[in-house]
Amino acid sequence: MSSEILINITPMESRVALVENGVLQEVGVERTLHRGLVGNIYKGKVARVLPGMQAAFVNIGLEKAGFIHVDDILTPLINCEPSDAGDIRLYLREGQSVVVQVIKDPISTKGARLSTQLSVSSRFLVYMPDVAHIGISQRIEDETERERLRGALEVALSGNEGTGGYIIRTAAEGVEAGELAKDVQFLNRLWGHINETSRQLSAPSVVYEDLPLYLRAMRDMALPVVEKVRVDSGEAHGKLCDFAAQFNPEMVPMIECYSEDRPLFYLYGVEDEISRALEKKVPLKSGGYLVIEQTEAMTTVDVNTGAFVGHRNLEETIFKTNLEAASTIARQLRLRNLGGIIIIDFIDMQDLEHRRQVLRALEKALSRDRAKTTLASVSELGLVQMTRKRTSESLGQLLCEACPVCDGKGSLKSAETICYEILREILREARAFECSAFLVLAAPVVIDRLLDEDSAYVADLEGFVGRTIQFRVESMYSRDQYDIIPV
Known part of the structure; x- marks a missing residue:
């Protein structure tokens, strides 16, 4: 599987996209005024x-x-x-x-x-000054390689006067002992600087800030399968080359400064993919679709067959839709950076073997995710429960804000409901205030209904309270916004 890292730098924000086989898999956004704090x-x-x-x-x-x-x-x-x-x-x-x-x-x-x-990180290691432990990333599965890396790190630490523990990162798979020794020296120097700085500063203060997004991408995303890193900023290109020369010299030839007229993120349709990742509905190639809803408590994913009718029978149609949905869901979780509790409602399958295959397909697709995921079996209700480690805001939370009209609810009261609220409020105010008339200010769609479908109710109310009711359209009002003024 070939991969490319695309880095778009502007004064306002930095964006990093990981593209695998021409398909966007991950995207990171860091606003200049709202830099991420994890690791600081x-x-x-x-x-x-x-x-x-x-x-x-x-x-x-x-x-x-x-x-x-x-x-x-x-x-x-x-x-x-x-x-x-x-x-x-x-x-x-x-x-x-x-x-x-x-x-x-x-x-x-x-x-x-x-x-x-x-803890502080380098290309291959995470240093934890307060523990005495050597750990190895679970993604390095080969037991021989795990033992080799552990032995190489122990050799690198044998002449080291510092204390603390280390975790060997996934990127260290296959690297020589000398590279680990260089990382140990770098992390010891960095930790000494952090220690000295923390003693000198008074609270509250920043002691250490993690790398900017595009350098973290070089550190964390630069897997062996990455063939090219393209960046559209000359200044950032220089910093990337310097960083790679220090931590990952073999990647220096892969770093390319992109200077074409066509924007970098249009190469693989990244801009369109980002826009689609903000929508609830995700179409499947078969004709089915997903509906992804993110809430404060959890994220839910509903799988639907849509227009896909299959060729043999209903069970086959459901199975094929769920298989396609499994890989698409794993990609959408990475792309949208969704974390926390995730509930997946696959289409009900009667065949137990089909259920196992869909679950295995989901596990396989999730194995490429850099974030830690935990997958449970299918529940009695046919739901798949899982968690994905959340360390930062999702793409939707980062790029969007709650609708000021519906206040994030995703729905508005109907014009009919608002009209009835207005009529009840007039009745209440008629008992509370001495006046000759009431002036109602409301949105055009509400006033139109009061003067048309609900005009009989308005006439009855005028007769009941003994006062006239006047209406004025306020084009700037939202549908559920109104004022009733005694005159």
């Missing part, structure tokens, strides 16, 4: 301790205070019994300075999720 290290001040939630709010200098749970704190302030280890008051107190790292970006009304379990 801050010296913060504890603003509030919440014993009931076993958590605390920490002021790290952002608009919203960060949130830290007791499970994300390494050591208590004082020695305590194991039975008391879950009490947040033994770990933090109000006004205390604490060095924390962002593990989840602020989302909606929630502040950043924080941890005192700090």
Whole structure:
């Protein structure tokens, strides 16, 4: 499978797209004014301790205070019994300075999720100064290769005076011991700089900021199958080449500065794909379709056969639609960066073997996802439950905002409903105010209905309250917006 990384740089934002076999698989967007915070290290001040939630709010200098749970704190302030280890008051107190790292970006009304379990990353390793452990990415499945990498890292650490633990990243598969040794030296120097900076700063302050999006893409996305990296900025091209020369020299020849007239993201229809990724409905090649709904609590995916009628029987039609949907769902989760709890409602299948095959197809498609996913079996209701690690806002949350008309509900009250509300409100105000008439200001569609279909109700109400009712169209009003003025 061949892959390309496309990097679009503008003063307002940076965008990175991962294209596999000509099809967009992942897209990342980083706004200049709203850079992602995951990986940043801050010296913060504890603003509030919440014993009931076993958590605390920490002021790290952002608009919203960060949130830290007791499970994300390494050591208590004082020695305590194991039975008391879950009490947040033994770990933090109000006004205390604490060095924390962002593990989840602020989302909606929630502040950043924080941890005192700090780590910094390089091309092949993640360094964790507060633990003594060597771990290996689960995506490296070959046991011989895992043992070779563990041995190579232990050799690299044998002459190292520093302490701490390491995780060997997926990108390290097949690399020489010397490359791991270089990463160890780099991470030790970086951690020394972070330590010194945190001692000198007062809270709240930024101690360390992670790399910008396009450099993180080189570090995290540059898999062995990547054949080319195209970037449309000369300045960013120079930084990418310098970064690659330091951490991944074999990629330097792959980095290309794109200078054609046609915008880079139009090469593989990336712009169109991004627009389609913001829609609820996703068409399938067979004629079926998916409906993807993202809510605060979870994301739901509904599979429908649509216009696909198959060639043999209903069970075959359902099976083929579900198989196609499985691969499409995995791609859409990556493309839209959907995380948290995900419920997939495949079309009901009677054949148990068909269910197993669809589930295996979904597992295989999800195996290419860099985010951690956990997949459960089909439930009694025929639903597939899964989770996908969420560290930042989804594409929809990043690029869109709630509709100011419906306030994000996705629906509006009908004109009929609004008209009846107005008539009830006039009746209420007639009892409360002494006046000779009422003036109703409302949207055109509401006024039209009051003067047409509901005119008989208006006439009856005028007779009942003994006052005239006047109407005025306000073209700037939304459908459910109105005012009733006693005159």
